[in-house]
Amino acid sequence: GEDVEQSLFLSVREGDSSVINCTYTDSSSTYLYWYKQEPGAGLQLLTYIFSNMDMKQDQRLTVLLNKKDKHLSLRIADTQTGDSAIYFCAERTGGSYIPTFGRGTSLIVHP
């Protein structure tokens, strides 16, 4: 199986909350990231969490980490059409520069 897994698509109505899920296999992962890629743009680091944290909140974004289950989620409150993008989950161990990415989840926000 893949090292980092995410569902490929998520469709939500504008104003609702979006939850994008990710599972990973490396128990020594130290940093866990969410990247966003808008159409025609590069990868933008959205937020990250250290493995010794359970939750991180940043405005409309909430990251939850269940280290026991190796499960990471990104919740976007009050989802807007501008949030439509591909969201990539990634993990990295402390001794490496190289994050491992998932396939990306395409978030589609409709009116």
Added chain:
Amino acid sequence: EAGVTQFPSHSVIEKGQTVTLRCDPISGHDNLYWYRRVMGKEIKFLLHFVKESKQDESGMPNNRFLAERTGGTYSTLKVQPAELEDSGVYFCASSPLSRLNTEAFFGQGTRLTVV
């Protein structure tokens, strides 16, 4: 400050041709990475430069791919001869050497289509 820039943004070539992708990292960033995303798949690591040296090239798919970073500044990734399965988006990223616990900054990617 300029971010990571990649050229070209799009390239369409015929099977068997050669293509060279270029990446200009953020000034002063000694780490430079190449990644590739084939349509619908994960973003896969190709290789990692520290200055002009190849630190890790374990992700390079085969010997049709050649990456260089002469002088430790910009990098090129040449595909010769290109095959259909090389189509995808090639991302470049850079980060400072002195801080292991920092994220890499990504360019906008080069979309390569081999027909």
